[in-house]
Amino acid sequence: MNYNVVCKDLNGLFVSNLRSTMECAGRGSRTPCSGPATRRCRRCQAVAYCSISHQISHGNVHKKECQRLEQQMKHANVVSDFPFTFSEEATVQVRDKRETRCSFLIKQGIHRVGMWTFECSCGESAAILDCSRLIKGWNLSSALCPCREPPAPLIKLLSGWKEYYEWRCIPLYSPVALLLHWPMTLYWSIKLAAQGNLIPEISNQLCIHYLGPEKELHQLAVFSELHAVFPDVRIHIDLVGPAIPEERNGERIELRDYAHCTETYCKCKCSMESFGPMSLQSGSSAITLKLHAGYYHDSYKDLMKLCQGSPPNLIIAPNAGVAAYRSWLQTVELIKEITVPAFFSDYCEEACNLAISCITSVTEASPTVPIQLNPFRQPRAVEDSALFLPCYSNCFIFGI
Numbered sequence: 001m002n003y004n005v006v007c008k009d010l011n012g013l014f015v016s017n018l019r020s021t022m023e024c025a026g027r028g029s030r031t032p033c034s035g036p037a038t039r040r041c042r043r044c045q046a047v048a049y050c051s052i053s054h055q056i057s058h059g060n061v062h063k064k065e066c067q068r069l070e071q072q073m074k075h076a077n078v079v080s081d082f083p084f085t086f087s088e089e090a091t092v093q094v095r096d097k098r099e100t101r102c103s104f105l106i107k108q109g110i111h112r113v114g115m116w117t118f119e120c121s122c123g124e125s126a127a128i129l130d131c132s133r134l135i136k137g138w139n140l141s142s143a144l145c146p147c148r149e150p151p152a153p154l155i156k157l158l159s160g161w162k163e164y165y166e167w168r169c170i171p172l173y174s175p176v177a178l179l180l181h182w183p184m185t186l187y188w189s190i191k192l193a194a195q196g197n198l199i200p201e202i203s204n205q206l207c208i209h210y211l212g213p214e215k216e217l218h219q220l221a222v223f224s225e226l227h228a229v230f231p232d233v234r235i236h237i238d239l240v241g242p243a244i245p246e247e248r249n250g251e252r253i254e255l256r257d258y259a260h261c262t263e264t265y266c267k268c269k270c271s272m273e274s275f276g277p278m279s280l281q282s283g284s285s286a287i288t289l290k291l292h293a294g295y296y297h298d299s300y301k302d303l304m305k306l307c308q309g310s311p312p313n314l315i316i317a318p319n320a321g322v323a324a325y326r327s328w329l330q331t332v333e334l335i336k337e338i339t340v341p342a343f344f345s346d347y348c349e350e351a352c353n354l355a356i357s358c359i360t361s362v363t364e365a366s367p368t369v370p371i372q373l374n375p376f377r378q379p380r381a382v383e384d385s386a387l388f389l390p391c392y393s394n395c396f397i398f399g400i
Contacts, residue, residue, distance in 0.1 A: 144175075183229075206233055321351070335400070341368070
């Protein structure tokens with residue numbers, strides 16, 4: 001995500017200037033930067049400057065956000081708290097440059113393999129060349145991944161990764177949460193919407209519009225896990241975004257079973273049943289996905305024709321970057337018009353704050369679900385984050 005784009009509200013005021021790498025917060029002043037950004041703000045400790053002159057020139061901008069950033073920095077340890085045995089490697093060591101995405105994946109034995117290929121920068125170019133096929137394997141043993149039905153039905157709301165791993169009988173050294181944060185963030189959004197009475201009580205069908213998918217396009221098989229958490233619900237997801245290649249526009253994908261493990265004789269490969277008898281009727285899948293190339297505000301009318309005018313139950317925009325892209329303003333205007341509950345996530349709390357500033361300039365209303373930490377955020381820190389704040393994929397979430 002490129003935070004170098006400056007978001008302005010409808011009155012033309014600057015909202016912020018988050019950047020894609022740690023650089024001088026006063027960059028863009030009348031004088032060029034004098035060196036690396038090593039001078040941190042003493043109060044918030046979240047931004048840095050190349051010199052005292054740039055810190056002074058940026059003072060009027062930063063004082064509006066300094067107290068807010070200070071509070072966010074105080075909660076940094078909570079944001080980086082995960083139950084996994086690899087948590088320090090994936091959080092502190094990545095943040096301090098002692099680990100990289102590649103080195104972490106190599107230790108796990110999943111570097112540049114299958115659905116994991118897009119999880120590091122050196123694998124991205126190879127993944128982009130071939131995003132047309134559905135990768136159906138975890139490349140892990142059956143003991144490390146959810147390749148089969150859960151041993152018991154889910155009887156309560158999952159509160160985080162520890163409860164999820166216990167329910168699915170997966171050890172806390174398994175890395176599957178690095179990919180499962182996509183469907184589990186969707187699970188959490190649906191539960192938040194239901195708890196807030198934003199959607200009717202979940203029945204046997206859900207239609208979701210999923211905005212701005214990127215690396216998920218290489219990891220679509222993980223969405224089959226939605227069947228485990230919503231076993232009696234037929235779920236259809238329309239994925240809409242400019243990153244979807246034109247040649248995949250309109251592609252329909254049926255997830256009839258869970259992503260497979262590496263074991264030849266595992267039940268995930270031997271079973272002739274797809275999910276279970278409750279899930280399928282007349283040969284149709286319990287989880288279906290459809291891809292739509294383009295922006296949501298341009299595609300919405302065609303989506304309505306395909307579903308005979310029925311709006312979705314929920315809209316979700318993971319890692320949306322609302323404050324970074326002006327194209328979001330038209331989409332927010334559409335969401336306001338159709339009055340469908342929508343959830344947005346982002347890499348850090350400050351990005352959500354900036355997103356709300358942009359969204360409220362259009363909707364003139366406060367969020368219906370305030371910013372909160374997502375218990376199913378990806379448990380690996382983002383390298384080269386925009387601020388000194390801890391950043392994780394799908395880290396914070398709010399709803400409108």
